[in-house]
Amino acid sequence: xxxxxxxxxxLLKLKNLTMKKxxxxxxxxxxxTINTQATVFTVTSLANTxxxxxxxxxxxxxxxxxxxxxxxxxIAGTIAVNTxxxxxxxxxxxxxxTAPGYSNTPVVMLDGxxxxxxxxxxxxxxxxxxxxxxxxxxxxxxxxxxGDAADNFIIGALGKGNVIRNNDYYGIEVDGADNGxxxxxxxxxxxxxxxxxxxxxxxxxxxxxxxxxxxxxxQISCNGYNGIQIGGSNNNVVQGNLVGPLLGTxxxxxxxxxxxxxxxxxxxxxxxxxxxxxxxxxxxxxxxxVKGTGTINNLISGNSFSxxxxxxxxxxxxxxxxxxxxxxxxxxxxxxxxxxxxxxxxEVFKAQNTNATLCPTTPNTQGTDYLGTVTANxxxxxxxxxxxxxxxxxxxxxxxxxxxxxxxxxxxxIPGTLTNSCSGNVIITSVGTxxxxxxxxxxxxxxxxTITINSTEKGELIVxxxxxxxxxxxxxxxxxNEINLSELAxxxxxxxxxxxxxxxxxxx
Numbered sequence: 332x333x334x335x336x337x338x339x340x341x342l343l344k345l346k347n348l349t350m351k352k353x354x355x356x357x358x359x360x361x362x363x364t365i366n367t368q369a370t371v372f373t374v375t376s377l378a379n380t381x382x383x384x385x386x387x388x389x390x391x392x393x394x395x396x397x398x399x400x401x402x403x404x405x406i407a408g409t410i411a412v413n414t415x416x417x418x419x420x421x422x423x424x425x426x427x428x429t430a431p432g433y434s435n436t437p438v439v440m441l442d443g444x445x446x447x448x449x450x451x452x453x454x455x456x457x458x459x460x461x462x463x464x465x466x467x468x469x470x471x472x473x474x475x476x477x478g479d480a481a482d483n484f485i486i487g488a489l490g491k492g493n494v495i496r497n498n499d500y501y502g503i504e505v506d507g508a509d510n511g512x513x514x515x516x517x518x519x520x521x522x523x524x525x526x527x528x529x530x531x532x533x534x535x536x537x538x539x540x541x542x543x544x545x546x547x548x549x550q551i552s553c554n555g556y557n558g559i560q561i562g563g564s565n566n567n568v569v570q571g572n573l574v575g576p577l578l579g580t581x582x583x584x585x586x587x588x589x590x591x592x593x594x595x596x597x598x599x600x601x602x603x604x605x606x607x608x609x610x611x612x613x614x615x616x617x618x619x620x621v622k623g624t625g626t627i628n629n630l631i632s633g634n635s636f637s638x639x640x641x642x643x644x645x646x647x648x649x650x651x652x653x654x655x656x657x658x659x660x661x662x663x664x665x666x667x668x669x670x671x672x673x674x675x676x677x678e679v680f681k682a683q684n685t686n687a688t689l690c691p692t693t694p695n696t697q698g699t700d701y702l703g704t705v706t707a708n709x710x711x712x713x714x715x716x717x718x719x720x721x722x723x724x725x726x727x728x729x730x731x732x733x734x735x736x737x738x739x740x741x742x743x744x745i746p747g748t749l750t751n752s753c754s755g756n757v758i759i760t761s762v763g764t765x766x767x768x769x770x771x772x773x774x775x776x777x778x779x780x781t782i783t784i785n786s787t788e789k790g791e792l793i794v795x796x797x798x799x800x801x802x803x804x805x806x807x808x809x810x811x812n813e814i815n816l817s818e819l820a821x822x823x824x825x826x827x828x829x830x831x832x833x834x835x836x837x838x839x
Contacts, residue, residue: 370396374404374439379412386410386425386441390417398422399458404430407438412469415449416441418477419459425452427463428491436522437494443469450475451498454508457482462491465522466498473498473518473530476505479540484511489548489793489804492516496528502554507539514547515801519554524578527553533560534584538593542566548801551584552577558584558614563593569600570607573756575614581638581690581753583613587620588639591650594625597732601634605759606795606827608633608701612753617645618697621734624649630732636697637683638690638753643697644726644736651733657713662723662741667715669738675707675727677715682740685721686749696737698724700750721747756800759825770831771807777836780817786810790829796822 372393375384382388386402393400399422407430419425427439441451441464451466451473457480466473473495476484486503487493492515495502502518505511517524518534534554537544541564548571551558558574561567575583588611591598600619601608611618611634618639621629629651636643646654657671667679680698683689689699707713707727722740750758771786784792786807794803794816805814807828816824819837826833 369399369401371401371403374402375406377406377408377410379410379414379416387414387416390419390423393423394420396421399424401426404439406430407432409440409442411445412441412443412451413445415446416452418453418455420456422456422458424460425462425464426460426491427493430463433463435490437463437465439463440465440467442467443498446470451495453477454481454484456480457484460485461493462488463493465494465496467494467496467528469498471498471500472504473501474503475501476503476508476511479507479509481508482510484508486511486513487516487549488512489515489791489801492549494520494522496520496530498530500530500532501536502530502534504536505538505541505544507541509542509544511544512547513545513549516549518549518551519558520550520552520577524550524552527577527582529553529555529585531555533557536560536562537564537567538562540564544568545570547571549573550578551575553582553584555585557587557590559589561589561591561595561598564595564598566597567599569598569609570602572609574609574611575618575639576610576612576754578755581613583615583639586614586616587618588612588614589619591619591621591629592623592626594623596626596628599630599632599732601630601632603633603704604827604832605633605757606793606825606832608635608757610635610751610755610757611643612637612639614639616641618643620645620647621650622646622648626650627652628731628733630728631726631734632678632728633701635699635701635751635757636737637699637751638693639697640693642694642736644734646736651735654727654729654733654735656735656738657725657727659723659725659738659741662719662743664719664743664745665716667719667723667725669713669725671707671711671713671727672729673707673709673711675711675713675729677705677707677713677725677727679703679705679715679723679725680737681720681747681749682722682724682737683749684740685747689749689752695722695740696724698726698737719743720745721749771828771833773826773833773835777838778816780815780819780837782814782816782835784812784814784826784828786812786828788829793827794819795825795827
């Protein structure tokens with residue numbers, strides 16, 4: 332109310348303002364102030380009725396004013412949703428991690444078994460956030476982010492992910508909404524990630540110009556069609572995900588791991604940094620398919636592929652300008668050579684058939700262990716030196732990020748083994764894993780558990796182990812930051828900040 336009084340005093344200074352007009356303006360300002368106050372609602376009942384304390388009621392009340400609003404839980408358990416919950420039409424955060432007993436696994440379930448039609452949650456407003464829910468058995472989508480107005484959505488976060496399973500259409504559909512984030516969810520599995528619980532169509536579907544969205548660090552397994560579908564949508568990022576297999580076995584999507592089509596451009600699957608790599612494995616068609624005229628400039632970089640029945644990467648019918656793979660000409664224990672487009676960027680991998688017993692009935696041309704990147708010269712010749720064994724394969728891309736499929740494999744003449752198998756997260760190989768040395772420094776290194784981060788930027792510092800699993804999260808300010816890693820056992824870890832990574836050794 333003090334802000335309202337300031338405005339009233341300002342209005343009194345205006346000339347030709349009648350008392351009637353003044354009272355009307357005061358009422359409007361007061362109403363606007365009340366309707367923009369952030370409110371916290373608490374779910375205290377598991378009923379699915381529009382009565383005080385239910386999730387239905389809390390969403391209905393939050394929709395009545397601009398907010399932003401938060402819905403917390405003082406109760407855990409299953410909400411049997413027999414009537415569609417209200418659409419989120421204001422900036423609302425639904426936070427299941429506030430329920431008693433939450434510890435990285437949802438304890439609040441939205442169960443749509445009793446519904447004849449409808450979705451779990453529908454979002455039409457910007458700035459909505461969904462954390463820590465188990466959303467399952469709905470006739471349509473688990474979560475629908477619907478329309479151009481629903482930008483800046485967040486579904487899950489580190490340590491606050493959702494489980495989205497057993498829905499009869501998409502797990503998550505994003506229709507036209509931009510600048511959103513889908514992070515740290517399990518989509519198509521039970522809460523352990525060890526058992527299939529598929530959504531019958533795509534795990535995640537981005538369509539109708541859903542642009543600049545990020546799909547990060549999710550497990551997207553077992554879904555009936557594609558793990559991730561990107562159709563007519565641009566500049567999206569897919570990084571750090573497990574797309575296809577379960578954590579313990581090789582069971583993939585019913586069709587592709589990732590499908591990019593419909594004129595989608597500028598999408599990024601993986602990246603130069605190890606924490607950006609996806610494992611895309613065990614899918615019944617291709618690991619990634621890029622298809623259709625105008626579906627161009629889509630980057631595929633640094634991922635781990637194996638056991639995809641129709642091959643790792645398929646480029647066809649104009650996708651990525653029909654970019655062909657490079658040729659690996661020779662390979663031995665110290666040198667790999669080949670030919671490609673002039674000035675192409677070549678990524679070299681150890682191929683799946685390095686391990687003859689790993690999915691022997693699927694194509695060998697699948698890059699399982701990333702080994703490094705080299706740039707071809709102006710005549711298209713390239714050479715990489717290092718230590719090599721097993722079979723070698725490679726991809727190429729042009730300066731516009733049109734990535735190719737994998738080349739035919741070439742044997743080095745030296746028996747080898749693979750670091751990565753089909754199941755589980757990406758295990759890091761020895762080349763190209765440390766980047767961004769100038770963004771932040773770490774000392775002492777090695778450390779006994781307490782370190783100082785000297786950063787040039789503010790951000791979230793993620794601690795990962797050697798297989799890319801996220802262990803801890805710290806807020807970092809620009810300048811010096813004291814970080815306590817005393818919970819970590821002796822070993823090698825990676826610190827990631829704003830896309831840059833440092834390796835650190837912890838010893839006891």
